[in-house]
Amino acid sequence: MIGERFSSKQIWNWLENVPDPEIPVISVVDLGVVRDVKTDKETVEITITPTYSGCPAMRVIEMDIVTELAKHGVENPRLKTSINPPWTTEWLSGKGRARLEEYGIAPPRAAGGPERCPLCKSTDVERVSQFGSTPCKAQWRCKTCLEPFDYFKCI
């Protein structure tokens, strides 16, 4: 009788409290990893999508979603993984982008590189490496404050 007790709007709100395991300042909703929430009389069904196909955080995200929903009395939610359509950085919410920058990670841009250094805001930046500490990030460096920083790759 789960679907009678919970609305999908409520579920979405609760999922806002589930942080990305590797970038804890943004939620899995802001990241665009949660694609769909369906509720009916039998169950709650949540569809998630990986950022990169080898993203090791997916299993942790599933566990965190189940744990968060259990706090609100949602038992045995069904988790589905979908890769169609494939995840894109366009799914990052405005709030997610702002939080990334505050945290020190430059948000993705269609131009293929960061707009500015997330620390000192200088636009004089250069790429160090196409890959960074997680599959979704690249390494950049600010030529003004000389600090290295992560850039959320645009795909």
Next chain:
Amino acid sequence: MTTTDDYALFEFLLRQGDNALVLGHRTSEWCGVGPVLEEDIALANTALDLIGQTQLWLAFAGEVEGKGRDANDLAYFRDPYDFRNVLMLELPNEDFARTMMRQFLFDAFQVPWLDALTTSSEQRVADIAAKSLKEAKYHLERSAETVVALGDGTEESNARMRNALEFLWPYAGEIFSDDEIDESINRKRIAPLPSSVRDVWNRVVDQTLSDAMLSRPESDFSHKGGRTGFRHTEHLGHMLATMQVLQRSHPGATW
């Protein structure tokens, strides 16, 4: 598997999954020993993308086969002669030059190939290809840049890239060697013939090698046998021994 159609699809999916798996494992061998930290991280991330793609392809292969085998079963409990990757990808890394040249020769195939698969009549193939294509394009950007940087670098780096190219070249052509499985898959519009993307590959390879001050070897001879499973090199068994030892010794072990 109930029909010959399923058999062809299973073999086709193993070819995709095993290419990603074997290259992914070889690339992961660099983890912790990369020439510089940034390259070490880049190689590990490339490996991770490839292993992720492997899971998608082999999970589907297991479902098509219908014997209850999942992606892990197919990765860890098959023997060398059951693998369907092209020979080039199972060769030892040797050095950074060979590793990056191989990555480039494969990426230059993978980008037009996966792009063609995005219009597959088999929806699941199209979905996996669309997901993998984004990653393959990113890999190609890096591998092509690295081939140019090293080829047009120092005397030493140019010599190493030349050696790598000459060593790998007699293996590169296998990827385009169509057989009856490819023809069957092509008739059902699941995928075009691999040979159909050779022109695009030639253009990208010729341009990049020229930018890298390297000359394309003349011979078109190619070793074959990996993608059909007819004959692998002696290196695959050694690689699998390392890759599979944990699951073979402790079947079903989990983290």
